[in-house]
Amino acid sequence: MTTDTTPTPKDLVQREYEAGFVTDIDSVTLPPGLSESIVRRISAINSEPDWLTEWRLDAFRRWSAMKEPRWAHVKFPPIDYQAISYFSAPKGDKPKSLDEVDPELLRTYEKLGIPLHEQKALAGVEEDPEQSPVAVDAVFDSVSITTTFKGTLREHGVVFCSISEAVRTHPELVKKYMGSVVPKSDNFYAALNSAVFSDGTFVYVPEGVRCPMELLTYFRINAANTGQFERTLIIADKGSYVSYLEGCTAPMRDENQLHAAVVELIALDDAKIKYSTVQNWYPGDESGEGGIYNFVTKRGSCRGARSHISWTQVETGSAITWKYPSVLLRGDGSKGEFYSVALTNNFQQADTGTKMTHIGRNTTSTIVSKGISAGQSSNAYRGLVRMNPGAKNARNHTQCDSLLIGSKCAAHTFPYIESRRQDAVVEHEATTTKVSDDQLFLCRQRGIAPEKAVSMIVNGFCREVFRELPMEFAVEASKLLEVSLEGAVG
Amino acid sequence: MSLLDISRLVVSVDDKEILKGLDLQVNPGEVHAIMGPNGSGKSTLTNALAGRDGYTIKHGQALFDSTDLTELEPEERSHAGLFLAFQYPVEIPGVTNMEFLKTSVDSHREIKGLQELTAVEFMRNLRNLAKRLELNPDFLKRGVNESFSGGEKKRNEILQMLCLNPRLALLDETDSGLDIDALQIVAKGINEFRTSTNAVVLVTHYQRLLNYITPDFVHVLIEGRIAKSGDATLALELETKGYGWLNGS
Ligand SMILES: Nc1ncnc2c1ncn2[C@@H]1O[C@H](COP(=O)(O)OP(=O)(O)O)[C@@H](O)[C@H]1O
Ligand SMILES: [Mg+2]
Numbered sequence: 001m002t003t004d005t006t007p008t009p010k011d012l013v014q015r016e017y018e019a020g021f022v023t024d025i026d027s028v029t030l031p032p033g034l035s036e037s038i039v040r041r042i043s044a045i046n047s048e049p050d051w052l053t054e055w056r057l058d059a060f061r062r063w064s065a066m067k068e069p070r071w072a073h074v075k076f077p078p079i080d081y082q083a084i085s086y087f088s089a090p091k092g093d094k095p096k097s098l099d100e101v102d103p104e105l106l107r108t109y110e111k112l113g114i115p116l117h118e119q120k121a122l123a124g125v126e127e128d129p130e131q132s133p134v135a136v137d138a139v140f141d142s143v144s145i146t147t148t149f150k151g152t153l154r155e156h157g158v159v160f161c162s163i164s165e166a167v168r169t170h171p172e173l174v175k176k177y178m179g180s181v182v183p184k185s186d187n188f189y190a191a192l193n194s195a196v197f198s199d200g201t202f203v204y205v206p207e208g209v210r211c212p213m214e215l216l217t218y219f220r221i222n223a224a225n226t227g228q229f230e231r232t233l234i235i236a237d238k239g240s241y242v243s244y245l246e247g248c249t250a251p252m253r254d255e256n257q258l259h260a261a262v263v264e265l266i267a268l269d270d271a272k273i274k275y276s277t278v279q280n281w282y283p284g285d286e287s288g289e290g291g292i293y294n295f296v297t298k299r300g301s302c303r304g305a306r307s308h309i310s311w312t313q314v315e316t317g318s319a320i321t322w323k324y325p326s327v328l329l330r331g332d333g334s335k336g337e338f339y340s341v342a343l344t345n346n347f348q349q350a351d352t353g354t355k356m357t358h359i360g361r362n363t364t365s366t367i368v369s370k371g372i373s374a375g376q377s378s379n380a381y382r383g384l385v386r387m388n389p390g391a392k393n394a395r396n397h398t399q400c401d402s403l404l405i406g407s408k409c410a411a412h413t414f415p416y417i418e419s420r421r422q423d424a425v426v427e428h429e430a431t432t433t434k435v436s437d438d439q440l441f442l443c444r445q446r447g448i449a450p451e452k453a454v455s456m457i458v459n460g461f462c463r464e465v466f467r468e469l470p471m472e473f474a475v476e477a478s479k480l481l482e483v484s485l486e487g488a489v490g
Numbered sequence: 491m492s493l494l495d496i497s498r499l500v501v502s503v504d505d506k507e508i509l510k511g512l513d514l515q516v517n518p519g520e521v522h523a524i525m526g527p528n529g530s531g532k533s534t535l536t537n538a539l540a541g542r543d544g545y546t547i548k549h550g551q552a553l554f555d556s557t558d559l560t561e562l563e564p565e566e567r568s569h570a571g572l573f574l575a576f577q578y579p580v581e582i583p584g585v586t587n588m589e590f591l592k593t594s595v596d597s598h599r600e601i602k603g604l605q606e607l608t609a610v611e612f613m614r615n616l617r618n619l620a621k622r623l624e625l626n627p628d629f630l631k632r633g634v635n636e637s638f639s640g641g642e643k644k645r646n647e648i649l650q651m652l653c654l655n656p657r658l659a660l661l662d663e664t665d666s667g668l669d670i671d672a673l674q675i676v677a678k679g680i681n682e683f684r685t686s687t688n689a690v691v692l693v694t695h696y697q698r699l700l701n702y703i704t705p706d707f708v709h710v711l712i713e714g715r716i717a718k719s720g721d722a723t724l725a726l727e728l729e730t731k732g733y734g735w736l737n738g739s
Contacts, residue, residue: 437543438580442634445540445576446594446650447568447601456593460584460633 029088034081036060039195042087046164046198049171059184059194066188073351073380073412076293076320084227084258086196134245135160137201137217139230149213158211158242159204163231166202173204178233181264181301181328189260189322190297193229197262200230205240205271214470216245219261227258234264236271238304243274245473257282261296269304269331276469278477280317286346286375291319298325302334305360310337312468314477315350324382326355329363329391336365339465343458343481344377344409353382353414358391358424367398370462373409374485380412387424395425402432403461405454405485433461455482491556493518493658493689494539498550501531501538508534510714511550516658519686523700523725524693526711527733532693533577535711536660540574541567554658569601571657575647575664577693582634587646588616590634591653598654619652622682624675640667648679659683660691665699677702697729710736 030038039060043053068079135149137160153160159170166174184194201217219230236242246263265273275298282291294317300309311325327336338354356365365385373379385396402411417426435457443453459466459478466474494516501509508531516522524532538545539552541564552559554572562570582590596606607615617627623645635643644664651659661680665673680690680703692705700708700722708724710717710733717736718724 436580439582441540441542441564442576442580442582443590443594444564445568445574446590446654447565447597448593449565449597452593452597456585456590457582460582460586463584 029085032083032085034060034084034086034196038086042196042198045087045089046167048164048167051175052167055179055184056195056197059191060196062185063188063191063195066185066191068188073349073378073382073414075349079258079293081192086227086229087198089198134214134216137162137215139199139201139217139219152212156209156212157206158209159202160215161202163197163200163202163233166233170202170204173235174202174233177235177264177266178231179264181266181299182262182297187297189295190262193231193260193262193297196227197229197231200261201232201234203232203234203242203244205236205242207237208239209237210240211242214243214245216247218247227260229259230261232261232263233266234273234275235266236268236273236307238268239270240268241272241274243470244276245470246275246277247280247476257292259292259294259296261298263296263298263325265300265309267300267302267304267307267309267331267334270306271304272308272310273300274310275300275312275325276473277311277313277315278469278473278480279313279315279321280480282317282319291348292317293319294321294323296323298323299328300326300336301328302331302336302360302363304334305331306333306335307331308335308337310339310468311354312339312465313341313352314462314465314469314473314480315340315342315352316480319348321348321350321352323352324355326357327365328357328359329365329394330359331363332360333362334360335363337468338365338367338369339468340369341372341462341465341477341481342370342379342381343372343485344374344379345485346375346377348375348377350378351380351382353380353384355384356386356396358385358387358394358396361390361392361394363391363394365396367396367400368464369398369400370465371400371402371411371413372405372458372461372481373402373411374405376408378410378412380414382414382416384416384418385426386417387419387421387426389420391421391424393423394421396427398426398428400428400430401461402430403458404432404434405458451482451485455485458485492516492553493555494691495553495556496550499535499538499547499552500549501534502546502548503534503544507548508714509538512711512714512716514709514716516689516691518657518689519684520707521684521690521692521703521705523705523708524691524711525695525708525725525728526717530711531714532711533662534714536574536662536691536693539567539660540564540572565597568654568656569598571688573651573654573656573659575644575651575659575661577662577666579635579638579643579647581636581638583636585634586631587634588613588630591616591630591650594650595653616653619649622652623649623679625649641669641672644668645672645676645679648676652679652683655683655688657688658691659688660693662693663695664692665694665696673699674702697725700725712736 036057039056043056135153137147147161182190185191203215205211234244267273302309309327315321329336336356342350342352344350354367367383369381371379371381381400387394400413404411411432413430415428419426435454439457440453458481466477469477492515496512496514499509499512526532538547547560554570592612620630625645647664664676705722707719709719
């Protein structure tokens with residue numbers, strides 16, 4: 001007889017990826033491969049002005065001369081960039097109103113829990129006065145399907161639309177700011193994106209305006225063998241505020257799919273941008289087959305004095321994640337923040353972190369990174385804090401915690417500090433802990449099932465980051481962790 | 491019928507036999523005190539009953555309400571009404587005490603087919619219990635045992651017990667490390683918990699807790715066996731004579 005009764009991973013429910021369904025819809029997809037003519041075709045499909053076509057071609061030429069970076073702590077077979085299709089969109093003209101959107105697409109977003117009907121979202125408001133409405137830009141494969149609450153936002157002067165629309169309606173802003181934070185040749189993936197980017201979101205908040213609602217872009221990769229290369233550009237003019245959310249899912253497919261996005265944020269004097277991501281791309285199955293390669297360049301520029309950019313990310317999906325949301329602290333007294341939870345399970349690999357570049361005087365940055373590894377996964381934090389010669393009285397505080405579940409996973413931290421100033425204050429704290437048998441036993445003794453116990457312990461570990469998320473997202477993030485951890489105990 | 495019926499129980503830890511044939515019957519309405527020198531196996535007994543990993547029952551059996559405990563997972567033992575107050579309560583950083591307790595209470599309700607309590611209902615009840623144990627309401631918002639003092643940790647165990655209202659409470663040295671005021675508060679909590687249908691097993695080193703809670707039986711555990719059982723006067727006798735006169739044999 002034995003009292004040793006811990007369930008093995010197989011006894012527990014295997015992880016189910018709820019967003020893994022495929023939408024059956026007619027698409028126009030460009031043939032696989034990348035060349036100048038493909039770049040020209042993408043530009044033509046979007047009816048872009050010549051300057052943009054040239055901009056893309058310049059990026060393509062730069063990309064052709066670049067090599068894939070291999071410094072990250074991730075392993076993957078070589079990607080054949082000629083086997084990927086660089087554009088896919090549902091057939092037909094872009095719908096002018098929600099009534100024209102293919103019902104199959106509407107059902108897709110409904111299934112994913114993303115409100116595209118303003119009425120419905122408003123009805124929700126009446127039921128729950130606490131919950132403010134969220135304006136949504138829905139991007140399906142390469143194009144934006146619809147953007148909600150445009151009217152309300154326009155009354156406040158806020159521009160929230162797809163980037164292709166912004167090229168038409170606000171060319172001067174796009175021309176001025178696109179590529180000003182992440183230059184075309186910044187890195188291999190950013191160059192690729194600059195050449196072939198399809199759609200994405202554009203936000204402009206005018207001087208002194210506090211955006212009246214959260215803005216959400218929901219990215220969905222549907223088509224097979226297609227990459228997603230969206231671009232997001234957010235400009236917060238002097239004294240304005242905006243909270244922007246990004247969500248994403250993809251169907252379960254056996255082959256790997258590439259996602260190489262570029263996000264640029266610009267905050268002018270006294271402006272604040274809060275950017276939250278809950279990333280749930282398909283991570284691949286338990287054996288490591290399939291899943292999204294998420295190679296993303298996200299950077300914010302605190303251009304104005306006392307401006308403030310805050311990144312919060314919860315990364316649970318993708319087969320491989322390679323991303324370092326960063327802040328360039330140019331304005332005097334500007335502030336950068338990075339709050340991150342990265343969870344890896346099974347064979348997932350994540351190499352994520354941030355870069356805080358202090359340029360202006362009295363700039364401050366805060367980094368809180370929580371890495372959770374389960375199964376046979378690998379989770380790396382990579383952070384760079386740089387204090388430039390002009391950054392008088394700059395300060396950084398970094399806290400970097402890793403939590404291990406089981407004994408086959410790994411956590412690595414690579415904190416780099418480059419300080420050119422004597423007066424800089426750089427603090428770094430790091431911890432690595434395990435979900436201990438004692439903690440698990442305490443929970444079980446109190447009647448809590450092991451899977452529930454682990455997700456509760458992990459949620460507790462992430463508390464500092466979750467409290468930075470808007471309410472709805474915090475709830476979703478914690479549910480997501482629970483699903484992602486299924487099968488991780490034993 | 492006994493609530494807990496242990497017969498000739500042999501338990502080993504890391505292949506080392508710690509309990510070497512232990513018998514104990516606990517009936518509803520009773521309080522049993524288990525005393526004995528350090529390392530005699532008191533915590534091994536409570537851990538084995540609660541189903542902790544690594545505490546292997548080699549021979550004999552332990553029935554809880556006629557069910558063989560080895561057939562139940564640790565959480566099922568909890569659902570059946572078995573509660574263990576830990577000698578060394580562990581911290582769970584970031585998980586607030588109230589969240590932990592609500593998850594625990596809801597898990598119990600779910601098994602009984604009851605709905606989850608609303609946060610308001612739950613908190614009303616929890617605040618009352620915390621007050622009875624003279625715990626500051628702030629205490630409920632702090633991480634489970636996170637930077638609690640030794641005394642707070644022990645009072646927190648009693649708070650959990652009161653929340654779950656078990657049928658059998660195994661309290662492993664809940665009195666250790668308490669000052670006299672805290673000891674009285676804890677004793678009061680335990681006394682108020684007692685009914686004619688539940689039972690308490692107090693593991694303790696000291697007679698002083700028994701000044702406030704009168705046990706029906708006192709057992710002395712030495713080298714994995716019960717060397718002597720008696721009534722409350724046995725504890726007083728041990729206080730003056732120590733354990734030396736009893737033989738493990
Ligand atoms: N987890 C463990 N691993 C190894 N030995 C243990 C463990 N737990 C208890 N023991 C040993 O079992 C014996 C009984 O310990 P314990 O039950 O804790 O005694 P008590 O609670 O009466 O002081 C001691 O010799 C102790 O060293
Ligand atoms: Mg002990």
